[in-house]
Amino acid sequence: MELALNLTCPACHAPAGKPCTQPTDRGRVSVSWFHHARADAAERGMQDFMLTFGVQYNEERHPRWPECNPKGWVRITAPDYEQARTIATERFGLDWSVLTPAWRFERRYFPAGELMALP
Secondary structure (H helix, E strand, O other), rough: HHHHHHOOOOOOOOOOOOOOEEEEEOOOEEEEOOOOOHHHHOOOOEEEEHHHHHHOHOOOOOOOOOOOOEEEEEEEEEEOHHHHHHHHHHHOOOOOOEEEHHHOOOHOOOOOOOEEEEO
């Protein structure tokens, strides 16, 4: 189940590398188990990758995605880096900057957060 940590949880939206959470009367609390949806995705060999865009899209319109924001990321769930890259290229052409495994991604540098999720 360690592979489940490589994925964003589809049930509670816990980011990759963080434990699942459950609601309480005062917010959410981390738990020691994984939601079934997260565990199932891990068993299928899936993992999350984060795609970012160049700063030129602060000033100019992205040719394939007008809502593009270089201060956010697109989450791609795929079995491996090559498949994630294929998904990115099919959707955005070569007009993106970096594709990073979720466990290495530094969210703090992208204050706009997740802009879109692609399967």
